[in-house]
Amino acid sequence: MITDIFVMALAAMKSYKVRTFLTLIGVIIGVASVIMVTTAGGSVSSFVAEQFNVFNPTGMVIGTGTGGDTPQLSMRSVVFTTNDVEKIQNLPSIKAVAPVGIVPLNKILKRDGFLKWESRPGETMYASTPDLLTIFNLDLEEGTMFEEGKNEVIISKNVAEIFGQDKPLQVGDTIYLRRVDGKTLTAKVVGILKESKTTTMLGAMGNPGIICPIKPYYSTYFGSNAGTILKRVVAYTVLLAEATDTKHVQDAQNQILKYLDSGGSDASKYKDQSLDFVVITQQYILVRIEQVVNVIRVYITAIALISLLIGAIGIANIMFATVTERTREIGTMMAIGAKRRDILQLFLYQSMIIGLLGGLLGCITGASGSWFVVDLLNRSIQNLGGAIATGTINVIYAPEWFLIASIVGILIGVAAGVLPARKAAKMDPVEALRYE
């Protein structure tokens, strides 16, 4: 009996295809938005979790730039001295500090008997200490870390293939590094970095292609100097640091800023007045990602709610029109034995079916829309003020939300259909039969 009336409702809707489809649009957009929000949310959560696994969550980068709520690193001034490195190392919440000096290269060269290979310009080399690897969970795929003071470097997979995939650089190879000041230095490749899912905050400075010891590559480079012509001091652009544990990341950050801003630091003397000291933590990056997600989530949720409301109004509207249009048929059905409950059910089923269809189509639309949203998120992450996580978010669907969204569709259909269906059920059969 109930199913019979359901079948009747379905049959009736077949004769109003265009009208039914138009009515669906609001529900489709609403449900699709819900699916997109939840899919994007879930995808980002798992991305963040993955980042926490790959990142050293206690890591941070210290540099100069613009501070405030959305700090940005500028990689332009060379201000942190070895003295600063030591002082920061001794702060209570700091476990390790590694200075990073930037050595721009003109070319990388390699000789192979009589043959000579040259790379295109533009590679950047980072000079640092072996602590760099532990602070940022970078692993070597093969070889060992360089030794300070020796002509040794480690390189990324990308750089290993700089002369072509068919002739990759290998551990033990000798290359020649031509710095932008024209000086060429020999280097033995001692290690190759494992490809990391994220290049962490080093990504903020460009991908680390080559990492070298400070001596001899950086200390002899004119760009490493701070101070005056009379008194030259080797200094670094950024420092990488690690807090003692995840609970002390904030403390470490505060201690560093306090030290740097105190005036007792060398960096405060060399720093340009217009620049601030900036400490960006790995946690901050993740927080920023979540903030972006939350902003998007709020927008899409608003869209979802508005669309669902519009959808509900649309369904109610169309159902009122249908009920009015079918007044005489309602009277007829009552005359041949339909109870008020039957009429109520007939129209409730119709609006429910519209809701369910909207829900299902919304799920399909939302599933495809999720790709778009996640793509948008990936772009936003790349634009996150200077501090960049270079991993990408993958679309991860949450099946339960497809079920929930379909049920929401049905509920909206039923809710929107209640008033029209009641109007139909309450009709006076005699009046209804006289309706023209």
Added chain:
Amino acid sequence: MKDYVIEIDSLTKTYQTGKTDFKALNTVTLKIKKGDFVAIMGPSGSGKSTLMNIIGCLDRPTSGTVIIDGENISTVSDNELAEIRGRKIGFIFQKFNLVSTMTALKNIALPMVFLGGTRADRDQRAAELLGKVGLTNWATHLPSELSGGQQQRIAIARALSNNPSIILADEPTGNLDTKTGEQIMKLLVALNKEGKTILLVTHAIALKRFTNRVVNMLDGKISEKK
């Protein structure tokens, strides 16, 4: 005294029109025997349809008693009224009133849907009735694909589907040409021969000959001349 299928006593139906009351039916008393074929005649506005609607349990009396097949309809609930309507009354309308979105067969089966039963049984009975009104080949057609006469035949088959004892036909030939109207009347006569009690509202004096009793109405009152 026995075998009255409809017993109406001092039935009054009052409509509120503005400030004044309007008596569409004024103390009507009428008894109809089982198996009668009654023509109800009278000018427009005399209360014929109002009387039919009350007998058909679509409307309630303002005062007086109406007993249909032993049930006093003044005292029952809306649901029971619908139930009585479904079981005991078959309506035939001037405008056929088929459900436009349903095929001929499904229209015939519709009254059975509201009373329950399996779909197979219903479709079987609907097919039988379709044969009875001579439209077996039109089962899957929609009302819009049928002529007026065919639609009215479907409506008659529908009126029969729950095997009611009373058929109420309010100007069933009003929208049909004379020839088609006569065919419909012959169908009703055949049903009457099978034992159905039929009340027929009509303007056409020519149709009187098909019936065995005539009730005249004027201004909400009955004046019967046999």
